[in-house]
Amino acid sequence: xxxxxxxxxxxxxxxxxxxxxxxxxxxxxxxxxxxxxxxxxxxxxxxxxxxxxxxxxxxxxxxxxxxxxxxxxxxxxxxxxxxxxxxxxxxxxxxxxxxxxxxxxxxxxxxx
Amino acid sequence: xxxxxxxxxxxxxxxxxxxxxxxxxxxxxxxxxxxxxxxxxxxxxxxxxxxxxxxxxxxxxxxxxxxxxxxxxxxxxxxxxxxxxxxxxxxxxxxxxxxxxxxxxxxxxxxxxxxxx
Numbered sequence: 001x002x003x004x005x006x007x008x009x010x011x012x013x014x015x016x017x018x019x020x021x022x023x024x025x026x027x028x029x030x031x032x033x034x035x036x037x038x039x040x041x042x043x044x045x046x047x048x049x050x051x052x053x054x055x056x057x058x059x060x061x062x063x064x065x066x067x068x069x070x071x072x073x074x075x076x077x078x079x080x081x082x083x084x085x086x087x088x089x090x091x092x093x094x095x096x097x098x099x100x101x102x103x104x105x106x107x108x109x110x111x112x
Numbered sequence: 113x114x115x116x117x118x119x120x121x122x123x124x125x126x127x128x129x130x131x132x133x134x135x136x137x138x139x140x141x142x143x144x145x146x147x148x149x150x151x152x153x154x155x156x157x158x159x160x161x162x163x164x165x166x167x168x169x170x171x172x173x174x175x176x177x178x179x180x181x182x183x184x185x186x187x188x189x190x191x192x193x194x195x196x197x198x199x200x201x202x203x204x205x206x207x208x209x210x211x212x213x214x215x216x217x218x219x220x221x222x223x224x225x226x227x228x229x
Contacts, residue, residue, distance in 0.1 A: 004154070040222060041222050041223075042116070042203055042205070042220025042221050042222050042223055043155070043203075043220050044220070045217045045218065048217070088154060088155070090154075090155075096168070097211050098143070098145070098160055098168070098210050098211060099157050099160070099168070099171075100147075100155070100157065100218070101154075101157075102147075102154030102155040102156075103154050104152060104153050104154045105154060
């Protein structure tokens, strides 16, 4: 059973379109991280959100942490083929902040 | 290279054989983590090291799994009597110090893809 549920599991869009990936849990986290993973490589950290209600923007990517610290979303504006990859969210618990709990990921494909 | 290095990148083994997976962390990183990524599932925590000690081994799936770290650097994950359900990508990560807050992010290697036939 995944502690963090990600949706959708797969997403295929045309270049220039927008997309949103969701990460939900019944657990409260001290912070939440988003990673992108490309085939044959390890995950690469994109962002850490630490405050309930926080919104962080990195160029065309917008990350939001829910007020209750149980959910998060990743929004990509005007997606490009280079955004293609597996997007993973990971929660950091209050008690064991060295142990990340990962969602199963959302595979995003951006068609040129 | 400056990143986390894992070897081998791919390993195919027969059921019942032992395998050893190696991780060379970023120089100076004191914390080292092992995760397992199975198809269609998220990363699963296995074990972490602070220096050479492993305070939390709770994620190791069974007593067939063990890990050690020597000299505060290289780590090996050993799986004895491999089973087909052990097939997965084994990822190693290191960080400057313990903790996953934004001030001590994890740097992952490219993993070892283990296939047990």
